[in-house]
Every structure is written in C-alpha cells, then in structure tokens.
Amino acid sequence: MAVIADKSLGNKKAGRKKWLNLWPALFVGPHLLLFVIFFLVPSVFGIYISFTDWDLFTAPAFVGFDNYKTILFDQDSSFHSQFYTGLENTFLFVLFAVPVCVVVPLFIAVALSAKPKWNRMFQSLFYLPSLFAISAVMIIWQFLLSVSYGPLANYFNISTNMLDNQPNAWIALVIVTVWWTIGGNMVIYLAALNGVPKDLMEAADLDGAGAVSKFIKVTLPSIKYQILFTTVMTTIAQFNVYGQPLMLTGGGPTDSTHVLLMYIQENAFGSGFSIAGISAAMAIMLGLCIMVVSAIQFYLLRDKD
Amino acid sequence: MKKWNLLVVLALMAVLVLSACGKDSESASGGNNKEILLWSGTTGPDGDLIKKNIDEYNATNPEFKVKIVAMEGSVYSNKLATVTRSGKGVPDIALIASESVSTYQAQDMLEPWDKYIDGTEVKAENYIEEAWNVGEADGERYGLPATMGSWVMYYNKDLVNKYAPGAVDDGIVTYEEIDNAGEAAKADGIYAYGFSWPMQNFNNLYLQMGGQFSGNGKPTIDNDTAAATIQKFKDYRDQGYMNKNGEDVNKLFNNGKVIFLPEGTWMLSQMSKITDFEWGETFTPQWDATNIIQGSGADQFAMFKSKERSEEKIKGIVDFITWLQGNQLEWIKSGANPTALGMLDNDEYVDMPQSFLLKTEEARSAVKIITDPGSSYIFTEIDNSAWDMIQGKTDIKDGLKKIQQTVNDKMKQ
Numbered sequence: 001m002a003v004i005a006d007k008s009l010g011n012k013k014a015g016r017k018k019w020l021n022l023w024p025a026l027f028v029g030p031h032l033l034l035f036v037i038f039f040l041v042p043s044v045f046g047i048y049i050s051f052t053d054w055d056l057f058t059a060p061a062f063v064g065f066d067n068y069k070t071i072l073f074d075q076d077s078s079f080h081s082q083f084y085t086g087l088e089n090t091f092l093f094v095l096f097a098v099p100v101c102v103v104v105p106l107f108i109a110v111a112l113s114a115k116p117k118w119n120r121m122f123q124s125l126f127y128l129p130s131l132f133a134i135s136a137v138m139i140i141w142q143f144l145l146s147v148s149y150g151p152l153a154n155y156f157n158i159s160t161n162m163l164d165n166q167p168n169a170w171i172a173l174v175i176v177t178v179w180w181t182i183g184g185n186m187v188i189y190l191a192a193l194n195g196v197p198k199d200l201m202e203a204a205d206l207d208g209a210g211a212v213s214k215f216i217k218v219t220l221p222s223i224k225y226q227i228l229f230t231t232v233m234t235t236i237a238q239f240n241v242y243g244q245p246l247m248l249t250g251g252g253p254t255d256s257t258h259v260l261l262m263y264i265q266e267n268a269f270g271s272g273f274s275i276a277g278i279s280a281a282m283a284i285m286l287g288l289c290i291m292v293v294s295a296i297q298f299y300l301l302r303d304k305d
Numbered sequence: 306m307k308k309w310n311l312l313v314v315l316a317l318m319a320v321l322v323l324s325a326c327g328k329d330s331e332s333a334s335g336g337n338n339k340e341i342l343l344w345s346g347t348t349g350p351d352g353d354l355i356k357k358n359i360d361e362y363n364a365t366n367p368e369f370k371v372k373i374v375a376m377e378g379s380v381y382s383n384k385l386a387t388v389t390r391s392g393k394g395v396p397d398i399a400l401i402a403s404e405s406v407s408t409y410q411a412q413d414m415l416e417p418w419d420k421y422i423d424g425t426e427v428k429a430e431n432y433i434e435e436a437w438n439v440g441e442a443d444g445e446r447y448g449l450p451a452t453m454g455s456w457v458m459y460y461n462k463d464l465v466n467k468y469a470p471g472a473v474d475d476g477i478v479t480y481e482e483i484d485n486a487g488e489a490a491k492a493d494g495i496y497a498y499g500f501s502w503p504m505q506n507f508n509n510l511y512l513q514m515g516g517q518f519s520g521n522g523k524p525t526i527d528n529d530t531a532a533a534t535i536q537k538f539k540d541y542r543d544q545g546y547m548n549k550n551g552e553d554v555n556k557l558f559n560n561g562k563v564i565f566l567p568e569g570t571w572m573l574s575q576m577s578k579i580t581d582f583e584w585g586e587t588f589t590p591q592w593d594a595t596n597i598i599q600g601s602g603a604d605q606f607a608m609f610k611s612k613e614r615s616e617e618k619i620k621g622i623v624d625f626i627t628w629l630q631g632n633q634l635e636w637i638k639s640g641a642n643p644t645a646l647g648m649l650d651n652d653e654y655v656d657m658p659q660s661f662l663l664k665t666e667e668a669r670s671a672v673k674i675i676t677d678p679g680s681s682y683i684f685t686e687i688d689n690s691a692w693d694m695i696q697g698k699t700d701i702k703d704g705l706k707k708i709q710q711t712v713n714d715k716m717k718q
C-alpha cells in the first residue's frame with residue numbers, strides 16, 4: 001500500500017517538474033529568438049557572402065577564397081591597403097582607448113564609493129553621457145572643438161584645427177570616447193566596490209596599510225572579475241569603433257584615423273555598386289581578431305589558482 | 306492554474322511576434338491600386354515642398370493619386386536594393402540621381418519608359434537637353450527628368466564692391482577676378498573664396514580646365530588636368546585666399562567673412578535667412594569666361610521592375626509627369642531648377658534667384674551633368690582625399706594615383 005502511495009506521489013512530482021521546466025525556456029525564449037534572427041542568421045549569411053562577389057541587387061556569385069586573398073595578400077589591390085590601414089588604426093584606437101576607458105571609470109568609482117558630499121549627483125552626471133546617442137555626442141564635440149566657433153578655440157586662442165593633425169586627432173577621439181562611455185563601467189565598478197569585504201579592509205588598516213596599498217592588495221584582487229569583464233567588453237566595443245572617427249575626423253588626417261569598420265561600410269553601402277563580398281571578408285577578419293584578443297585577455301587575466 | 310498561466314503567456318508571445326511581422330503599408334506598393342507610390346530620398350524642408358506640389362496634383366482629382374514616401378539617403382538606396390531583390394513592396398516610381406540611372410540599368414533593375422511615353426508630351430522637345438539625355442542608357446529610356454540641382458556661387462555684394470568691383474557685372478566671375486581680390490581681402494581678414502564641398506569645387510574646375518572623367522569607357526582621374534585643379538585650390542589655401550580645413554565656411558559667409566562662396570542651389574533656403582548684407586547668386590566661378598561650364602545633376606523618375614504595376618497605373622504616372630511640366634512651382638522653391646521647358650516662362654519662377662541658370666540658350670547649353678562610368682567612385686575618393694592634397698599632407702600626384710587605383714579596383718569587382 002505504502003509503495004503504491006509512494007509511486008503515485010512520485011508520478012505527481014514528475015508531472016509538476018515537467019510543467020516547471022518550460023518556464024525558464026519561456027523567459028529565455030524571446031531573447032533567443034532575437035539572437036537567432038538578428039545575430040546568428042546574419043552572421044552565418046555574412047560568412048557565406050564573404051566567399052562571394054555580390055552587389056546587393058543581383059544573386060551572389062561564389063568566388064571561393066578570392067576576397068580573402070585580395071585583402072590579405074594582394075599588395076597591388078587598394079582593398080589590401082584599406083584592410084591593413086583600417087586594421088592598424090583600429091588596433092591603435094583599442095590600444096589608446098581601452099586602458100583609459102577602464103582606469104578612469106575605476107578611479108571615479110573609487111572616489112564615489114568613499115561617499116563624498118553630493119556623490120549621487122556626481123554619479124548621475126558621470127553616467128549621463130552614456131544615455132546620449134552617438135550622433136548627439138559627436139555634434140556636441142564638433143561644436144566644442146570647432147576652430148570657427150568652438151569655445152576651446154576662442155578662449156584658448158587656438159587657430160589650428162585640432163582634428164586635422166596627429167596626435168591631436170587621436171587624443172580627441174579617446175577623450176570623446178571616454179567621456180561617452182564612463183557611465184557603463186563606473187556603475188559596474190561601484191557595485192563591485194560595495195562588495196569588497198569590510199573585514200579585509202579593517203584587517204589591512206590594523207596591519208598599517210596605507211590607502212594605495214589597500215587599493216592594490218585588497219580592493220583590486222577583490223574586484224578582478226569585474227575588471228576582467230569590463231576589459232573584455234570594452235575591448236570588443238572599441239574594436240567596433242565607427243561613429244567617432246566618421247563624424248569627428250572623417251578618417252583623417254591622411255587616413256590616420258580611418259578605421260576598418262569605415263572601409264567595410266564604404267565598400268558595402270557607399271556610392272556606386274556595392275562590394276559586399278570584400279566588405280564581408282574584412283568584417284569576418286575583424287571578428288576573428290576580436291575573438292583572438294578576447295581569448296588572450298581571458299588567459300592573461302585568469303584566476304591562476 | 307499554472308497550466309492556464311502558461312497558456313496566457315504563450316498566447317501573448319504569439320501576438321507580439323505576429324504583430325511584428327505585419328506589412329509595412331506606408332512604403333509598400335500594390336496595397337492600393339488607385340494610388341501611385343513615389344519614393345524619394347529628399348527629406349526635411351525640401352521634402353515638404355515636394356509633398357506640397359504633389360498635394361496640388363492630387364487636388365486636381367486624377368484617376369491615380371500620388372503618395373510620396375521620403376526617406377534618408379543611405380536608408381533609401383538600401384531599401385531599394387531590398388525590395389527589388391525580393392520583388393515585394395517595390396515603389397511605382399522612384400526619384401534617383403542622374404548618375405544612378407546607368408548603375409541601376411546595368412544591374413537590370415529598371416523598366417524602360419519608351420513604349421509608355423510614345424505619343425505623349427513627355428518627349429525630348431519639352432525638356433532641357435542635358436537633363437533629358439542622362440535618362441537614356443543603352444539606347445533605351447530609363448529616366449524621366451524631374452528637377453535639376455546645380456553648383457552655383459553666392460557672393461556678398463558689399464564685399465564684391467569693395468574687393469572685386471565689377472566682377473559680377475557680366476554675371477560671370479572668373480578665377481582670375483577672385484585672384485585679384487585675394488590679397489586685399491586677406492589683409493582685412495576676409496577670404497576671397499569659400500571652399501565647402503571638395504567634390505563639387507573640384508568637378509566644376511576640372512571640367513572647365515578640359516578634364517574628362519572617363520577615357521575609352523574607363524574612369525580616369527590620374528592626369529595632369531586633375532593635378533592642376535587641385536594645385537589651384539592648394540595655391541588659394543597657401544596664399545590665405547581660402548578658408549582652412551575645419552572652418553565652417555557657410556557660417557563665415559553668413560558673418561560676412563567670405564566674398565565668393567560656391568555652393569549648391571539647394572542652399573537657397575539658408576541664404577534667404579541672411580539679413581546682415583545683400584547677397585547674390587551667379588554661375589559657379591569660371592576658368593574661361595568664353596566657355597561657361599556649369600556642373601549640375603538632374604534627378605530622374607525611374608520605374609524599378611515590379612509585377613504589381615499595371616499598364617493603367619503607368620499611364621497615370623505619365624499623366625502626373627506631364628502635369629509637372631507646367632506645375633512644378635512649389636517643388637522648385639527649394640532652389641532647384643525645373644527640367645521642363647514649360648516652366649521656364651512661369652512669372653514666379655523667373656523671379657527666383659536660381660532662374661538665371663536656364664534663362665538664356667547660352668546658360669542652358671552650359672549645363673553639364675556627369676554620368677561617366679565610375680564617376681561616383683571618383684567623387685567619393687575626391688571628398689576623402691582633397692583636403693590632404695590641398696594642405697600638402699599628401700603629394701598631389703601620389704594622391705591622384707591612389708584614387709585612380711581605388712576606383713579601378715572597385716570597377717573590377
């Protein structure tokens with residue numbers, strides 16, 4: 001009797017479990033659907049297009065690895081120089097921007113976590129630029145840096161176009177990017193800093209550690225996973241830089257800020273016939289570079305224990 | 306109870322997904338058989354003027370009314386590509402740039418107009434010759450002229466009287482006259498020449514110097530004439546007669562700091578807001594006053610291939626275009642010029658600043674529209690590289706060689 005009762009109870013439990021398992025799928029489902037439609041399918045299609053000659057209007061013509069050979073090895077082709085120029089400029093931008101986009105928000109978060117006066121107001125002010133669209137940000141900075149009527153040119157008597165020479169063009173792009181993206185990383189670091197165990201800090205105080213020592217030996221190790229996450233995500237984001245050089249420097253001076261995504265867009269959607277195959281090949285190569293760099297970062301910043 | 310909750314959630318999700326798959330009725334054709342769907346890449350105040358013109362046509366109660374859908378440039382060309390590939394939602398007519406006619410025709414995207422306009426008033430005799438000619442490709446007609454936008458020159462009358470007296474008396478300003486005004490103007494902190502859009506400034510002077518955009522059917526830009534053209538602007542910049550890169554030359558002109566500003570007829574609405582000084586509009590500066598060349602573009606009505614377009618509707622489209630020949634006043638208030646000869650005697654048009662471009666036979670024959678193969682690639686590369694060459698950051702010959710290489714590679718694809 002007891003066995004039969006146990007068995008029926010087991011069946012009821014199994015039935016309930018069957019219904020419960022669908023709920024997580026329902027919550028994940030919409031995002032999964034959007035991921036498949038707007039990321040997975042276009043990515044696979046993009047890989048296919050990179051092996052074709054396609055003008056967007058007529059049917060793609062399969063050309064094998066020709067596009068990759070052209071951009072990687074054909075030194076007589078302008079697409080080859082576009083690819084390497086664009087990739088070099090993109091790497092330079094990542095090299096300049098990522099450390100600043102990690103360190104500046106971190107220091108701001110450390111300052112705000114000390115809860116100074118009006119810290120909530122400062123928190124909002126630092127986060128505000130992240131809410132602006134890229135085009136609004138660029139218009140603001142175009143006005144600020146304008147040699148005709150910008151306040152910087154007028155108050156500091158600057159008659160040369162800062163965006164028209166190096167290294168000022170790079171400096172301007174990095175400053176604009178940091179100003180725009182401070183908020184995202186700052187919020188993550190604030191949350192992380194709030195989670196640093198207070199007893200560790202007290203123990204460090206008792207051992208006579210100064211502020212810098214505590215920051216390096218207690219705070220940083222406690223928030224290293226958040227730093228790893230933001231470093232990887234910031235690197236990926238800066239590899240996809242497009243709007244800043246497009247609207248601020250136009251890729252100049254002398255193509256020195258002409259990043260790879262700009263060449264990809266010009267070839268695929270610029271004037272005349274679309275050269276979507278070459279663009280797709282460049283985009284795939286850029287994606288592979290991002291994957292390799294992210295993997296290296298994960299390896300270097302991994303928990304060695 | 307949980308089963309019912311699950312069913313409700315599933316039903317809600319289905320509604321959301323299905324509603325997102327709904328047909329975009331505004332930009333799709335075929336949904337309304339008595340409506341001509343016209344796509345345009347002109348937005349903003351100029352787009353509003355076009356719509357106003359179309360509303361006037363619809364008020365005449367035609368059999369087929371026209372509905373215009375305007376969208377921003379890059380969205381426009383991408384959407385045309387998408388609908389043409391799918392064959393669904395193709396507009397009945399679309400406004401395209403003159404240099405795009407041969408590009409789209411080469412991709413077999415367009416329907417020819419010939420049999421539909423045969424015996425109607427839509428014929429060569431009723432249009433500006435150059436605007437009519439650019440609508441033809443491979444012996445067939447794929448574009449019908451709409452309006453013409455031109456590169457002209459605005460000038461500050463007070464500054465002309467002071468630094469270049471008499472330069473505009475004959476309606477033609479030469480580069481020599483600008484050179485003569487340069488030094489005196491520079492001493493007072495005034496620029497003799499305003500360099501705004503590199504491609505347009507380059508194209509006009511290049512053509513005036515005898516340059517060609519193609520040779521033997523292939524695009525050409527790496528030549529001595531192109532080098533001389535860039536050199537001229539480099540000289541202006543080095544001498545201080547021209548604005549520097551990064552300066553807002555339109556603002557400088559508005560503030561009375563530029564004598565001569567080559568710009569487009571589409572800037573008319575901006576110029577009309579100037580109240581601090583008297584300004585005028587004339588031909589783009591000329592290299593040779595006896596051989597006027599005036600760079601222009603003539604937008605064309607084109608039919609992209611579609612199975613949903615009936616013969617009756619095409620007849621309605623031709624009726625609309627015929628009506629426009631004498632009724633384009635609202636549209637051309639944007640600063641554009643009409644392409645139909647029937648508008649040239651309109652009293653209100655004659656008083657518009659841009660009407661001088663078509664007033665005389667000499668002016669009409671000066672119109673030059675560039676449709677050479679690969680020219681759009683050349684224009685893009687000139688825009689990207691002109692300032693580097695003008696400022697001496699890139700050697701002019703090296704820069705032109707690089708542009709030629711890029712254009713050749715793009716044409717090969």
